[in-house]
Amino acid sequence: MIYNITDRVIQHGALLDEMRVETSGAVATFHGIVRRPSRGRDVLYLEYSSYGSMALKVLEQIGGEIYQNMQVDKVLLTHRTGRLEIGETTILIAIAAPHRKAALEGCSYAIERIKQILPVWKKEVWDGGEEWIQGA
Amino acid sequence: MTITAKFFANFQDVIGTNTLKLSFDETLISIADLITQLERQHPGFNGNLEKFSLVAVNEKYSHRRQELSDGDVVAFFPPVSGG
Numbered sequence: 001m002i003y004n005i006t007d008r009v010i011q012h013g014a015l016l017d018e019m020r021v022e023t024s025g026a027v028a029t030f031h032g033i034v035r036r037p038s039r040g041r042d043v044l045y046l047e048y049s050s051y052g053s054m055a056l057k058v059l060e061q062i063g064g065e066i067y068q069n070m071q072v073d074k075v076l077l078t079h080r081t082g083r084l085e086i087g088e089t090t091i092l093i094a095i096a097a098p099h100r101k102a103a104l105e106g107c108s109y110a111i112e113r114i115k116q117i118l119p120v121w122k123k124e125v126w127d128g129g130e131e132w133i134q135g136a
Numbered sequence: 137m138t139i140t141a142k143f144f145a146n147f148q149d150v151i152g153t154n155t156l157k158l159s160f161d162e163t164l165i166s167i168a169d170l171i172t173q174l175e176r177q178h179p180g181f182n183g184n185l186e187k188f189s190l191v192a193v194n195e196k197y198s199h200r201r202q203e204l205s206d207g208d209v210v211a212f213f214p215p216v217s218g219g
């Protein structure tokens with residue numbers, strides 16, 4: 001398993017290479033990406049803040065739930081913090097499993113749980129203002 | 137007893153810092169009591185700590201009835217928005 005909360009650019013290629021294991025026939029991935037239009041405005045950039053030490057424990061918890069309930073080989077959950085520009089990756093999830101169904105379901109489960117309980121907050125910054133987004 | 141209170145996102149903006157050290161004479165205080173005191177001391181919360189905050193004690197999600205112990209770290213934050 002790989003769990004990270006990081007203020008550095010997520011290195012997809014190297015991370016996804018680590019998800020190739022001999023027992024897995026499938027790797028499902030989810031990339032969250034900063035988009036420009038949001039709530040009727042043009043976003044300039046995002047700032048992500050976290051309760052870092054707790055967030056890492058929560059990622060471990062979510063990963064544990066996936067290992068416990070699904071037939072998967074390896075879980076990768078990594079979330080960016082700090083300032084992110086349009087087009088940058090905010091989150092990378094990858095689930096390696098023997099078969100596609102568990103890989104896809106694990107990926108979907110991970111992003112939904114992250115949206116529910118990961119202590120990370122997003123601030124949208126646009127021309128002339130900014131706002132913490134709650135519960136998005 | 138001494139409690140460390142941590143604040144995140146817009147709650148941090150209200151008090152201008154992310155950590156407060158708080159001392160109490162009482163040996164037992166609940167999270168609900170702590171919220172009442174913080175709302176009184178920092179009117180900028182405007183009831184939002186009471187109404188909307190999620191709470192973690194020592195990095196685990198908790199609830200308002202939990203009694204606090206000396207040395208606990210209590211975090212208050214708005215609904216999360218990661219992903």
